[in-house]
Amino acid sequence: MAEVKYSIEEKMKKKQILVVEDERIAAEDIKMSLHRLGYAVSGAAISGKEAVKKAEDLQPDLVLMDIVLVGEMDGIEASALIRSRFDIPIVYLTAYADKKMLERAKVTEPFGYILKPFDDKELCSILEIALYKHKMERKLKKTQQELIQSEKLAALGRFSSGIAHEIKNPLGIILGGSEFLEMKLSRVDPEIKTAIKKIKESTFRADRIVKDLLKFSRPSILKTERIDPNGLIRETLSLFKYRTPLIEIKIKTHFAKEKMFLEIDKSQMQQVFFNLLLNAIESMPNGGLLMIKTYKMAPSEFSFAKKLCVIEIADTGEGISKKNLQKIFEPFFTTKREIKGTGLGLSMSKMLVNNHNGDLVIESKPGKGTTAKIILPFC
Numbered sequence: 001m002a003e004v005k006y007s008i009e010e011k012m013k014k015k016q017i018l019v020v021e022d023e024r025i026a027a028e029d030i031k032m033s034l035h036r037l038g039y040a041v042s043g044a045a046i047s048g049k050e051a052v053k054k055a056e057d058l059q060p061d062l063v064l065m066d067i068v069l070v071g072e073m074d075g076i077e078a079s080a081l082i083r084s085r086f087d088i089p090i091v092y093l094t095a096y097a098d099k100k101m102l103e104r105a106k107v108t109e110p111f112g113y114i115l116k117p118f119d120d121k122e123l124c125s126i127l128e129i130a131l132y133k134h135k136m137e138r139k140l141k142k143t144q145q146e147l148i149q150s151e152k153l154a155a156l157g158r159f160s161s162g163i164a165h166e167i168k169n170p171l172g173i174i175l176g177g178s179e180f181l182e183m184k185l186s187r188v189d190p191e192i193k194t195a196i197k198k199i200k201e202s203t204f205r206a207d208r209i210v211k212d213l214l215k216f217s218r219p220s221i222l223k224t225e226r227i228d229p230n231g232l233i234r235e236t237l238s239l240f241k242y243r244t245p246l247i248e249i250k251i252k253t254h255f256a257k258e259k260m261f262l263e264i265d266k267s268q269m270q271q272v273f274f275n276l277l278l279n280a281i282e283s284m285p286n287g288g289l290l291m292i293k294t295y296k297m298a299p300s301e302f303s304f305a306k307k308l309c310v311i312e313i314a315d316t317g318e319g320i321s322k323k324n325l326q327k328i329f330e331p332f333f334t335t336k337r338e339i340k341g342t343g344l345g346l347s348m349s350k351m352l353v354n355n356h357n358g359d360l361v362i363e364s365k366p367g368k369g370t371t372a373k374i375i376l377p378f379c
């Protein structure tokens with residue numbers, strides 16, 4: 001799978017360290033060492049409380065934490081809070097190392113422990129190992145989550161193929177029956193007309209869910225062909241031409257100049273584009289800007305692909321809250337009760353892109369907008 005987390009700029013960027021130390025001279029000493037070693041000091045704190053607040057505000061790459069601090073909260077308590085709330089690695093830097101303290105510190109799962117006085121070499125090696133360990137831990141967590149997700153999807157596929165066909169037939173009969181009743185009775189009583197309308201609407205909704213479920217259960221054999229992604233996006237966009245909301249939505253495209261070709265399954269990828277474009281449009285009920293970009297990207301250190309193609313679909317819609325962002329790839333997760341979303345669009349799109357050895361990443365700023373990135377390897 002294409003790994004996109006660490007761009008070249010990110011790798012070149014200096015790592016930001018938050019220094020927590022209540023002795024002014026010691027703090028200055030540490031800062032100087034960090035600068036000499038090529039790190040950036042994003043901030044400094046003298047108490048546990050201040051450390052937690054600054055960790056939240058500054059989101060540093062690592063916290064260098066003294067254990068004995070002024071105020072009620074010591075470094076160990078502050079570390080426990082920072083670890084659990086913000087997933088930032090901690091390295092303790094302290095002059096004391098009695099057994100009891102070490103035991104307490106251990107529980108907060110520090111990424112390193114440095115005893116004062118220290119030298120630059122020691123500091124550098126411990127920080128580098130801590131940053132690397134944390135990066136790997138994050139990667140492992142992400143892989144674990146993806147595994148759980150794909151297990152869930154596989155189970156859903158097996159489950160849905162079993163029942164979707166069974167449900168389709170009775171749904172057809174309900175729909176046929178209500179149409180018959182509509183014809184016979186709706187002129188007699190307006191209340192009956194409304195009731196029948198509701199039955200029909202709900203039946204259509206159930207039918208849509210069943211159809212989406214069936215797509216999950218289809219065998220994922222790819223019928224790939226050489227396709228220009230820009231052309232396929234244009235084709236998919238034209239499917240939205242007659243949807244009224246588009247009137248207020250401005251569409252801009254910024255396609256890569258050079259010719260690009262991908263080995264992809266046309267109908268599967270079109271389905272992905274469709275789902276993402278639909279989500280973008282649905283997020284802008286009062287209009288906005290839909291920006292579609294395609295470009296080439298160098299692979300990250302984790303990828304085997306020679307070059308990657310990125311297809312970006314960005315909207316200026318309502319965005320997604322941090323809490324919801326963790327759930328959007330779960331099958332059936334939807335916030336669109338009123339417009340009857342099924343919550344299958346993103347989970348299915350992710351599965352389809354993964355089947356192409358690619359990845360689908362969603363970034364969002366609540367109130368500002370959302371960007372979906374499809375990353376596919378060139379063959």
Ligand SMILES: Nc1ncnc2c1ncn2[C@@H]1O[C@H](COP(=O)(O)OP(=O)(O)O)[C@@H](O)[C@H]1O
Binds near residue numbers: 279283324333342344
């Ligand atoms: N472009 C977007 N802007 C805002 N929210 C989005 C966007 N794309 C997805 N979401 C959120 O993710 C949820 C899941 O999306 P999806 O799987 O496509 O299901 P559905 O669109 O049927 O709700 C949506 O209900 C919405 O809350």
Ligand SMILES: [Mg+2]
Binds near residue numbers: 275279
């Ligand atoms: Mg959707």
